[in-house]
Amino acid sequence: DARSQGGRRWSQFDQGMIHAVERRHNLASDLRLAIERDELRLHYQPIVDLASGRVVGAEALMRWQHPAHGLVPPDYFISLAEQSGLINDIGAWCLDTVCAQLAAWQADGLDIHVTVNVSARQIPDGLTPAHVVAAAARHGIAHQRIGLEVTEGSLLGESAATLEWLDSLRQAGFRVYLDDFGTGYSSLAYLKRFRVDTIKIDRAFVRDMGRIASDRVMIEAVVMMASGLQLKVVAEGIETAEQLAMLRAIGCHFGQGYHFSRPVPPAEFPAALARIASLGDAA
Numbered sequence: 001d002a003r004s005q006g007g008r009r010w011s012q013f014d015q016g017m018i019h020a021v022e023r024r025h026n027l028a029s030d031l032r033l034a035i036e037r038d039e040l041r042l043h044y045q046p047i048v049d050l051a052s053g054r055v056v057g058a059e060a061l062m063r064w065q066h067p068a069h070g071l072v073p074p075d076y077f078i079s080l081a082e083q084s085g086l087i088n089d090i091g092a093w094c095l096d097t098v099c100a101q102l103a104a105w106q107a108d109g110l111d112i113h114v115t116v117n118v119s120a121r122q123i124p125d126g127l128t129p130a131h132v133v134a135a136a137a138r139h140g141i142a143h144q145r146i147g148l149e150v151t152e153g154s155l156l157g158e159s160a161a162t163l164e165w166l167d168s169l170r171q172a173g174f175r176v177y178l179d180d181f182g183t184g185y186s187s188l189a190y191l192k193r194f195r196v197d198t199i200k201i202d203r204a205f206v207r208d209m210g211r212i213a214s215d216r217v218m219i220e221a222v223v224m225m226a227s228g229l230q231l232k233v234v235a236e237g238i239e240t241a242e243q244l245a246m247l248r249a250i251g252c253h254f255g256q257g258y259h260f261s262r263p264v265p266p267a268e269f270p271a272a273l274a275r276i277a278s279l280g281d282a283a
């Protein structure tokens with residue numbers, strides 16, 4: 001009858017929920033060991049100067065090489081790391097690994113900058129300016145080659161401590177990027193209050209700019225405004241030659257996306273650079 005059916009539905013629901021909670025719990029406790037077991041990886045996605053077609057930098061994007069689940073994307077574990085507070089250890093590992101990579105590239109004659117994503121949880125005490133200075137010094141990396149990507153959301157606190165975090169990083173010569181621009185609110189007010197070096201236009205705008213006129217108009221407006229404020233703009237998620245041509249025509253400074261390269265492990269980075277260089281030849 002209806003009651004027993006209802007009962008069965010509930011018990012199935014409960015079981016499903018228990019499994020989801022267990023899975024989450026297991027993943028969270030696995031994550032605790034991921035650093036010491038050397039399971040975290042950084043992939044690098046080239047950032048291209050759109051006018052010249054040259055690669056000027058890369059964004060470091062984290063993956064977790066899980067022994068049972070394979071390569072886990074960040075959307076599945078970054079929030080877990082944030083909730084458990086592990087994000088501070090993971091973020092420190094990320095920064096140190098990026099600095100080591102920059103030193104290795106520098107030794108190979110490759111002078112590019114790298115950006116690192118920073119979670120709201122890490123600001124201002126999880127990843128202090130002193131931590132960043134120490135990581136750069138450990139590997140002999142010039143500060144201007146390290147970029148920190150923050151989102152509007154992570155600056156939402158608007159506290160004096162957040163502002164001080166931002167200012168002291170910039171005063172030390174590190175670059176600050178505003179990630180996923182256009183997806184939060186009060187973007188314009190934020191640009192005035194929080195001084196950043198570069199704006200990254202969210203890929204949702206780039207995706208639809210060929211079909212939806214308002215998305216193209218917004219990108220144009222952001223590029224124009226940013227240029228007036230002496231800021232640089234990176235367009236995320238460039239997937240087609242058509243999008244690239246439109247962004248070039250608009251005068252957007254930099255871009256990244258599958259059209260150039262997916263995020264790749266360090267071993268594949270030179271091949272990605274060669275592919276992008278040959279795109280430039282064809283243009």
Ligand code: C2E
Pocket residue numbers: 045060061062073074075078094116117118119149179180203236237238239256257258259263
């Ligand atoms: P994000 O910082 O906005 O990174 C851009 C995301 O877009 C990346 O996803 C990248 O692989 C993807 N992407 C790049 N080009 C294209 C394209 O042409 N088309 C499409 N469809 N996607 C493209 P990913 O690597 O899965 O990272 C997702 C998010 O996870 C990042 O968004 C960032 O918020 C977070 N994340 C990644 N690594 C870290 C990290 O080390 N620390 C922290 N706190 N967050 C991280």
Ligand code: MG
Pocket residue numbers: 059117149179
């Ligand atoms: Mg980012």
Ligand code: MG
Pocket residue numbers: 179180200202236
């Ligand atoms: Mg982004």
Ligand code: MG
Pocket residue numbers: 180
């Ligand atoms: Mg994002």
